[in-house]
Amino acid sequence: MIISSEQKDSLLELINIGFGRAAASLSELTGQRVLLNVPQIVICPMEEIREHLKDLMQGKVATVHQVFSGPVAGEAILLLDYGGAVLLSGLLSENRVPVDRLDQSDQEVLTEVGNILLNACLGTFGNLLDIHLSFSLPRMQVETLDPLLDSFTIGTEAVRYAMLILTTFSLRDSTVHGYLILVLAVASLDLLVQSLERLG
Amino acid sequence: MIAGWELIHRYLDDHLDRGVFITDSQLQIIYWNCWLEKHSGNQSSEVVGQNLLKKFPELIRRGKDLYYQKALAGQLVLLAHRFHQYLLQMPPDIANHHLVQMPQSAKIVPIMEENQVVGAITIIDNVSERVVREEELQSHIKRLKKTEETLRRSEAYYRSLIENTSDIIMVIDSEGMICFASPSVGRVLGYLPGELNYRQVWELLHPEDLPKFTEGLHTLIRNPDAIFAVEARFRGQDRSWHTLEAIGKILPDRPEKPAVVINCRDITERQLAEKERLRIVKLESLGILAGGIAHDFNNILTAILGNLSLTGMEPYLKNADRARLNEAEKACLRAQALAQRLLTFAVGGAPVKKPADIAKLLTETANLTLCGTNIRCDFHLPEDLWLAKVDEGQINQVINNLLINAQQSMPSGGVIAIRAENVTVAEDAKLALPLGKHIPLPKGEYVKIMITDQGEGIPPEIGDKIFDPYFTTKPQGSGLGLATAYSIIKNHHGYITMESTPGEGSVFLIYLPALRGAITFPEEAPLEPLLGQGRVLIMDDEDIVLNVLSGMLHKIGYEVVSARDGGEAAEKYRAAHRNGRPFAAVILDLTVPGGLGGKETLEILKEIDSQVKVIVSSGYSDNPIMADYDKYGAQGVISKPYRLPELSQVIHTVITRKSK
Numbered sequence: 001m002i003i004s005s006e007q008k009d010s011l012l013e014l015i016n017i018g019f020g021r022a023a024a025s026l027s028e029l030t031g032q033r034v035l036l037n038v039p040q041i042v043i044c045p046m047e048e049i050r051e052h053l054k055d056l057m058q059g060k061v062a063t064v065h066q067v068f069s070g071p072v073a074g075e076a077i078l079l080l081d082y083g084g085a086v087l088l089s090g091l092l093s094e095n096r097v098p099v100d101r102l103d104q105s106d107q108e109v110l111t112e113v114g115n116i117l118l119n120a121c122l123g124t125f126g127n128l129l130d131i132h133l134s135f136s137l138p139r140m141q142v143e144t145l146d147p148l149l150d151s152f153t154i155g156t157e158a159v160r161y162a163m164l165i166l167t168t169f170s171l172r173d174s175t176v177h178g179y180l181i182l183v184l185a186v187a188s189l190d191l192l193v194q195s196l197e198r199l200g
Numbered sequence: 201m202i203a204g205w206e207l208i209h210r211y212l213d214d215h216l217d218r219g220v221f222i223t224d225s226q227l228q229i230i231y232w233n234c235w236l237e238k239h240s241g242n243q244s245s246e247v248v249g250q251n252l253l254k255k256f257p258e259l260i261r262r263g264k265d266l267y268y269q270k271a272l273a274g275q276l277v278l279l280a281h282r283f284h285q286y287l288l289q290m291p292p293d294i295a296n297h298h299l300v301q302m303p304q305s306a307k308i309v310p311i312m313e314e315n316q317v318v319g320a321i322t323i324i325d326n327v328s329e330r331v332v333r334e335e336e337l338q339s340h341i342k343r344l345k346k347t348e349e350t351l352r353r354s355e356a357y358y359r360s361l362i363e364n365t366s367d368i369i370m371v372i373d374s375e376g377m378i379c380f381a382s383p384s385v386g387r388v389l390g391y392l393p394g395e396l397n398y399r400q401v402w403e404l405l406h407p408e409d410l411p412k413f414t415e416g417l418h419t420l421i422r423n424p425d426a427i428f429a430v431e432a433r434f435r436g437q438d439r440s441w442h443t444l445e446a447i448g449k450i451l452p453d454r455p456e457k458p459a460v461v462i463n464c465r466d467i468t469e470r471q472l473a474e475k476e477r478l479r480i481v482k483l484e485s486l487g488i489l490a491g492g493i494a495h496d497f498n499n500i501l502t503a504i505l506g507n508l509s510l511t512g513m514e515p516y517l518k519n520a521d522r523a524r525l526n527e528a529e530k531a532c533l534r535a536q537a538l539a540q541r542l543l544t545f546a547v548g549g550a551p552v553k554k555p556a557d558i559a560k561l562l563t564e565t566a567n568l569t570l571c572g573t574n575i576r577c578d579f580h581l582p583e584d585l586w587l588a589k590v591d592e593g594q595i596n597q598v599i600n601n602l603l604i605n606a607q608q609s610m611p612s613g614g615v616i617a618i619r620a621e622n623v624t625v626a627e628d629a630k631l632a633l634p635l636g637k638h639i640p641l642p643k644g645e646y647v648k649i650m651i652t653d654q655g656e657g658i659p660p661e662i663g664d665k666i667f668d669p670y671f672t673t674k675p676q677g678s679g680l681g682l683a684t685a686y687s688i689i690k691n692h693h694g695y696i697t698m699e700s701t702p703g704e705g706s707v708f709l710i711y712l713p714a715l716r717g718a719i720t721f722p723e724e725a726p727l728e729p730l731l732g733q734g735r736v737l738i739m740d741d742e743d744i745v746l747n748v749l750s751g752m753l754h755k756i757g758y759e760v761v762s763a764r765d766g767g768e769a770a771e772k773y774r775a776a777h778r779n780g781r782p783f784a785a786v787i788l789d790l791t792v793p794g795g796l797g798g799k800e801t802l803e804i805l806k807e808i809d810s811q812v813k814v815i816v817s818s819g820y821s822d823n824p825i826m827a828d829y830d831k832y833g834a835q836g837v838i839s840k841p842y843r844l845p846e847l848s849q850v851i852h853t854v855i856t857r858k859s860k
Contacts, residue, residue, distance in 0.1 A: 028263075029283045093282055097341045105327075105334055108280040108305055115278045123275070132315050135276045137307065 003043060007196045012041055014196075015165060018124035022116050029112075030092050035170040036117075042164040046152055046183065049162045053145060053179070056081050061145050062102065064114025068122055070133040072191055074160075074184040075152065076122060078114035078167075080176070082142065085110055088169055088176040102142065111140040121165070121180060128195050152183050161189045219288075219304075219324035225272060225317055227252040239290045239302065239326070256288060267308055271320040277308040281327050294328045303331040368444070368464040371451065374421050376401045376414070379459060388444075388466045390437030406433035406441060417448070421458045424450040428460065431467070443468045491820060494539040495791060498819025499742045501539070501841035505532045506748030509844035510755055513729075529843065536841055539819075553589045553692070553827065555715050558647050561592060562618055565599045574613030575606075581620050586714035588647045591827070594688045595712075598696075601681040602651050602708050608674070609655025609706070617652040622714065641695050645714040650707055657702040666698060729848035731757045734784030734855060735776070738762050739769035739801065740817075741792045745840075749787065749847075756848045758784075766796025770804045777809050784855045787838075790818040790825055799825055799832065806833050813854050817842075 003011075019036040026034040042052055050057065062085035064078040080088060082102075089106040090098050092113065102110070115138045126133045141148075152160065165180040184192070212220050213234045222231040229252055232244040247255055252268070259265050264287060267277045279287060287306040292299035304324050311319040362369050362382045368389070371380040381396040389404075396404070405413055409432035420428040428448030433441040444464040451459045511517075512525045559581040566577045606616050623646045625639075658666060662673070667686040689696040693713050700706035736758045740746050750760045761776075761783070763769035769788065776782055786805060788798035796804075798816050805812045815836035816829050829837040836854040838847060 097338055097345060099341060103334055103337070104330055105280070105282050108278075109282050112278045112280040112283060115276065119270075119275050132274055134274070134312060137276065137309070138278065 003193055003196075007193060008041060008043075010196050012038060014124050014128065015041070015121060018120040019117070019167070022120035025116050025120075026092075026113065030171075031094075032171055034092075035168075037168040037170065038165055039168065040166040042162075042166075043189070044162055044164070046149075046160045046162050049149060049164070049181075052164055053079075053149075056145050056179075059144070060142055061085075061148075062107075062110060062140070062142050063148060064111050064118070064138050064140050065148075066115070066118050066138040067136040068118075068133045069136075070126075071131040072125065072129060072133065072184070072188040074182055074188055076118045077148075077181045077183075078110075078117055078178060079145075079181055080110075080178040084176045084178060085142075087174065088113070088178075091169075091172050091174055091176070107140045107142075111138050114138055114140070117167070117180060121182070125192060129191065160185055163189070218326065220321065221247075221252075222311075222319060222321050223252050223268075224319040227268060227272075227320075229255065230319070236288075236324070239293065240288055241291075258289060259287075268320065271308040271310045272317050274310050274312070274317050276310065279304075279306040279308070281305045281331060287322070287324055292328055293326065294332060297332060299328065299332075303327045366466075368462075368466075370396075370401070370462045370464065371459050372401050372417065372448075372462060373457065373459045374418075376417070388436075388464075389434060389442060395437075404434045406435070409433050413446070417460060420448055420450055420460055428462070434464070442466055443471055495819040497539045498536070498840040499740075499745050501532055501536055502819075503742075503744035503748045505529065505536075505841040505843055506745075506752050506847075508532065509729075510748070510751050513755060513844070532841065553591050555587050556590050556592050556595070557585075558588050558590075558595075558620055558649065558712065559585050561590075561595060562599060562620060562649065565596050566603060566616075566618055569600050569603045570607060570616070573607055575610060576613075576615050578615055578617045579619075580617065582622070584622070585620050586622050586645065586647050586716060588692075588712040589715045590692055590712060591688075595692075598685040598688050598710070599649075599651070601685050605681065606651060606653035606655065606706075606708075609653055609657075614654040616654075617650070619650040619652070621648050621650075622646075623648040623711065639695050639697065639711065641711055645716055646694070646711040647714050649710040649712070651710075652705060652707045654705045657704055658698065658700040658706050659702055660700075663698065663700060667696070729756050729844045730852045732848070732852050732855060733757045733759075735759045735761065735781065736851065737769060737773055737776075737783045737786040739764070739766065739787070739792075739798070740789040741765060741795060742789075745789070752844050752847055753851070755844065758851070764795070765792050766798070766801030766804070769801050770796070770808070773805055773812070774808050782809065783812075785813045785815060785835075785851055787815045787817055787851070788834075790816055790823055791820065802833055813857075815850055815854055 015038050019038055023034050023036040026036075044052065056079065060082040062080045062082055066076045068074060068076060083100075086098075086100055086102055086106070089102060089109050090096055092109055093106075118138065119135070122133055122135070152162075161184050163182040163184065165182070167178050167180050169176040169178065209231065212231070216233060216235060219236040219239065220231070220233045221229055221236060223229055229247050229250055232242070232247045234244075237243050242255075253260055253265055259268075264279075264284070267279065271277050281303050284304075284306070286301045286304040288304070290302040290304070292302045303326070305327050306325070307323045309321045309323070310317045311321060363384075365382065365384060366387065367382075368384045369380075369382040370378055373379055378396045378399050378401050381391075381394075383393045385391045385396055386393060402410060402414070409430075413430050413432045416428045416430045419426045428446070430446050430448075432444060432446060434444050436442050443466070445467045446462050446464045448460045448462040451461050508525055508529050512522060512529070517525070562581065563579060566579070570577055603616065610616075625641050625643045625646060627643055667682050686696055689710055689712070695709075695711045697709050698706055699709070736753050738746060738749050738753070738760060739762075740749065741764055746762045746764070750762055753760045761772055763772055766788075769786070773783060773786065788801055790798035792798070798818070802814050802816070805814060813836075814834045815838055816825055816832075816834045817838045817840060818826055819840040820826065825832050825834070826837055826839065829835075835857065836850045838850045842850075
C-alpha cells in the first residue's frame with residue numbers, strides 16, 4: 001500500500017488537528033501547558049514495523065492498548081519507552097518526588113492520557129469517514145515490545161498495516177517522545193486513504 | 201430498557217466491590233448499586249429516576265459533566281484519580297487520615313445499541329488504600345532524598361575537610377595495609393592520590409621506627425582505649441625521610457575488621473626549626489659566655505701586659521731577659537687575639553671602625569685563609585684604591601666567610617679572583633646591577649670588592665635566601681656565615697649582594713663607603729712610650745688593672761688617682777675640680793659590675809666639667825661606646841689589653857688635643 005505525499009500531508013494535518021484538541025484536554029486536566037506534536041507518520045506492512053522501532057526493541061516499554069471496532073477496525077497502541085513513561089507521568093503529576101518506576105497511579109495517569117490520544121486520533125478518522133467506532137477499555141501494560149508486535153501478526157491471515165505516528169509531548173520545559181501505532185487491516189487502511197483522496 | 205436487566209442488577213448488587221450506576225441517554229439514573237448506597241449515603245430509591253447532574257450538581261461545578269457528554273457521544277472515558285481525585289462526593293472509609301473525600305478512579309462506558317448510544321455505565325473504584333500507601337511511599341521517598349542530600353552534603357563536607365587538611369589521614373587495617381590515604385600524601389610525601397592504597401604501611405617506615413609503630417598499632421587494636429601517638433620517619437616518593445607525628449584511634453563500629461585511623465603531621469620543619477632554635481640558643485649562650493670570659497680575660501691580660509711593659513722598661517735588664525719578656529708579651533698578644541675570636545660569637549657587634557687599606561686587608565686575609573688549600577688567588581687591586589673606615593676584625597670575618605664558601609664550592613681546586621675598584625654612586629639607589637637589579641645605596645663614593653669563584657654556582661631559586669639567617673645548603677652549616685656578613689656590611693653602611701650563573705660560579709659584591717679627603721691613619725703605636733705630665737684619674741673595678749695602669753702612668757710621668765667605680769670617680773673629679781687641681785684626663789672602664797659604669801660616669805663628669813677629657817676602655821671591643829666613643833663625649837678609646845706605648849700614645853694625644 002503506497003500513499004502519496006499529498007495524502008500523507010493531509011493525514012498529518014488531520015492528526016495534528018485531533019492532537020491539538022487532545023493537548024487542550026490534557027492542559028485543562030493537568031493545569032499546565034501541554035503541547036502535542038506529530039512530526040512524522042510512517043505507514044508500513046506489519047512485518048516491517050520492527051525496523052522502525054528498533055530503538056525501542058531493547059528493554060521495557062509502557063503501552064496503552066485499545067481495540068476499536070466498527071466499519072474501520074484494528075488496534076491502537078500508545079508506546080513509550082519505560083523511562084519516557086516514568087518521565088511523562090512525573091511531568092503530568094503535581095508535587096511528586098521523581099522516582100524511576102511506575103506505580104499504579106502512574107499507570108492510571110498514562111492510561112487516561114493514552115485514552116485521550118487514541119480517542120482524538122480515531123475520533124478524527126471517524127469524523128472523516130462519518131462512521132462510528134467502538135472502543136474496548138484501554139489496557140496499560142509494561143512489557144517488552146517483541147511479544148507485543150508478535151501478537152499483531154501471529155494467527156491472522158489478513159495482511160495488516162501499521163500506521164506509526166511519532167508523537168512528541170512537550171511540557172514543563174521537557175520533551176517526551178512516543179509512538180501512537182494503529183494496526184489496520186488493508187481494507188480499513190484503504191478506506192481511510194480513499195477518504196483522504198476525497199478530502200484532497 | 202436493557203434486556204436481562206434483572207439478572208445483571210442482582211449480580212452487580214451482590215458481587216461488586218465498587219460503585220456502579222447506569223444512566224440513560226438523558227442522564228436519568230436508572231440503576232444505583234448497593235456499594236454506592238453504602239458509601240454515598242444515597243439510597244437507590246432516592247436517586248433512581250433522577251437526572252444525574254441535577255442530583256449531583258457538583259459534577260457540573262467541577263466540570264465533570266463534560267465527560268458524560270463525551271460518553272454520550274460514544275467515547276469511552278477514563279478518570280484517573282491523580283487528575284480528578286473523585287467523581288462523586290463520598291466520605292473516606294479510612295480512619296485517621298487527612299482525606300476529605302474518598303479517592304476514586306472512574307470509567308464512563310457508553311452503552312451502544314445498533315450504533316446508537318442509549319446510556320452510560322459509570323464504574324467507580326475506591327482507591328483510598330492505594331492512594332494512602334502511595335502517599336506514604338512518597339513521603340518516605342522525600343525523607344530518603346532529604347537524608348541522602350544531607351548525607352551527600354555531609355560526606356562532601358567531611359571529604360573536603362580531609363582533602364584540604366595539611367595533615368595526612370590514613371586508615372590502616374590490622375595487617376598494616378593502607379586502606380585509605382588522604383590526598384595530602386601528595387603535598388607531604390609526594391605520592392600520587394591513591395598510590396599508597398593497598399600498600400603495606402611498613403614499606404614506608406624507617407626501619408628504626410618500625411618496631412615502635414607496629415607495637416603502637418597492635419596495642420591500639422588489642423585495646424581500643426589505648427593511646428597511639430608515635431613520631432616516625434616516612435619515606436617520601438623521592439626517597440627522602442619525613443618525620444611525621446602520628447596519632448591514631450580505632451575506627452568505630454568495625455569490630456569484625458578492626459582498622460585504625462591515623463592523623464599524621466609533618467614535623468620535619470618543626471624539628472629543623474627546633475634544632476635551629478637550640479643552635480641559636482647555644483650560640484647566644486656561647487656569645488654571652490665568650491663575652492664574659494673575654495672581659496675578665498682582657499682585664500687579666502691588661503695586668504700581665506702592663507706589668508710586662510713596666511718590667512721591660514727596667515734599665516738593668518739583661519738582653520736575654522728582655523728577649524724573654526718580649527716573648528711573654530707576644531704570647532699575651534696572641535691570647536688577646538684568641539679572646540677576640542671568642543668575641544666573634546657575639547654576632548652583630550657594633551664595628552670599631554678605623555681607616556683601613558682594603559687592598560692590604562684583602563691580600564692578608566686571603567693568603568691566610570687559603571694557605572695550604574688547592575685554591576689559587578688572583579688579585580686585581582688598583583694602587584689608587586680608596587681607603588675605607590672599617591672594623592678590620594669584622595671585615596676580615598666577612599672576607600673569610602666568603603673565601604671559605606668559595607673554596608668549598610670548588611672541591612677540586614681552582615682560582616678565586618679578588619678584585620676591588622673605586623665606584624661613585626651619582627644618585628641615591630641608582631647603581632644598576634646586571635639582571636635589572638639596583639643597589640640600595642645612597643649617593644657617594646664606595647670601594648667595591650668582588651670575589652669570584654669557579655664553583656658550581658647558586659641556583660636562582662635560592663639566590664634570594666642565602667643571606668637569610670639560618671639558611672644553609674651545607675649539611676653541617678650553621679646558616680650564619682652569610683647572615684653575619686650581611687649584618688656586618690650593613691652596620692658599615694655598605695651593601696653585599698651576589699650574582700651567580702649555575703655551573704659557572706658566583707660573584708659576591710661588597711660595597712663599603714670610601715674614606716676620602718685628608719686621612720689620618722691611627723698612629724702606629726711608638727716603640728718607646730711617650731712621656732707626659734699632669735693628673736690622671738683612673739677608674740676600674742679590677743685592682744690588678746688599677747695597679748698596673750697606675751704603675752704604667754707613673755712610669756711615663758703622670759700623677760695618678762684611682763677609683764673603683766663611677767661614684768668614687770665622680771666624687772674625686774668633683775673635689776679636684778673644686779680645689780683647683782683638675783685632672784688632665786680620666787680613663788674610665790666601661791663595665792663595672794654592681795657599680796656605676798663608664799657610660800654613666802662620663803655623663804656625670806660632663807655635668808661637672810664640660811671640658812673633661814675622657815678615655816674609655818673595655819675588654820669588650822664590641823661595646824657600642826667603644827665604636828663611637830666620640831658620639832658619647834669621650835676623647836679617646838683604648839681596648840684592653842694594651843701595652844705601655846699604646847697607652848702613652850692615647851693619653852698623650854687626648855691631653856695635648858685642644859678642647860672643642
